[in-house]
Amino acid sequence: MKLRIYVTLKPGVLDPQGKAIEHALSGLGFAGVEGARVGKLIELDVADTVDDAQVDAMCRQLLANTVIENYRVERA
Amino acid sequence: MKLRIYVTLKPGVLDPQGKAIEHALSGLGFAGVEGARVGKLIELDVADTVDDAQVDAMCRQLLANTVIENYRVERA
Numbered sequence: 001m002k003l004r005i006y007v008t009l010k011p012g013v014l015d016p017q018g019k020a021i022e023h024a025l026s027g028l029g030f031a032g033v034e035g036a037r038v039g040k041l042i043e044l045d046v047a048d049t050v051d052d053a054q055v056d057a058m059c060r061q062l063l064a065n066t067v068i069e070n071y072r073v074e075r076a
Numbered sequence: 077m078k079l080r081i082y083v084t085l086k087p088g089v090l091d092p093q094g095k096a097i098e099h100a101l102s103g104l105g106f107a108g109v110e111g112a113r114v115g116k117l118i119e120l121d122v123a124d125t126v127d128d129a130q131v132d133a134m135c136r137q138l139l140a141n142t143v144i145e146n147y148r149v150e151r152a
Contacts, residue, residue, distance in 0.1 A: 006117055021118065024138055030130060035121035040114060041082055042097065047108035054106060062100055 001048050002076035003055060007064045008039035039069075043076070077124050078152035083140045084115035115145075119152070137144060 009015050017038040025033045042063055046055070055073055064071040085091050092143040093114040101109045120140055122131070131149055 008117065008119070010134060020137065025134055028137055030126075030134055032123035032126040032130075033134075035119075035122065036151075037119045039119070042107065042115045043084070043111075043113045043115070047110035049111060050106075050108040055144040056107075058101055058104075058106055059107075059139070061104055062097070 001047050001050070003044045003046060004076050005042040005044060005055075005059060005063055006039060006072045007042065007059075007069050008071075009037060010068055010070055012076070013068045025037045077112060077122055077128070079120040080152050081120060081131075081135060081139055082115060082119040082148045082150070083118065083135075083145050085113060086144055086146055089144045106112075114147045 015037045018036040019064075021036040021038065022033055025036070040063075044055075050071075059071045059073065060066055091113050094112040097112040098109055098113065101112070116139075120131075120134075128149075135147045135149065136142055
């Protein structure tokens with residue numbers, strides 16, 4: 001079973017990577033870029049026996065830092 | 077206009093981050109994890125005047141390393 005887990009910074013948390021992308025894009029001459037935020041896309045291949053509670057525990061214990069990040073699980 | 081850009085490693089490209097996640101999850105006692113691959117999710121906020129060709133150029137010039145990565149643009 002394929003799962004996609006999206007890990008994104010919570011609103012209000014400073015995103016230096018995003019800022020760097022904004023500056024780099026304008027430095028390359030691209031106009032109209034008003035904001036950029038960077039997150040992680042983790043594609044997991046798990047056995048069908050793995051249930052939602054276990055996936056949630058994987059996210060909370062390892063894949064996302066729930067102090068500053070949100071995560072969303074999607075079955076691919 | 078909000079865009080979501082998914083940058084993922086091309087199939088066959090070694091993914092050390094993914095391997096590290098696999099080992100860490102099994103080390104935490106999670107069974108059934110058969111594979112993990114890590115990519116980037118970049119959320120861009122751009123003016124409505126920015127067209128698809130410009131977004132494509134942003135991806136090719138900065139956001140993705142097209143030698144080893146694929147990218148997919150989605151309007152949020």
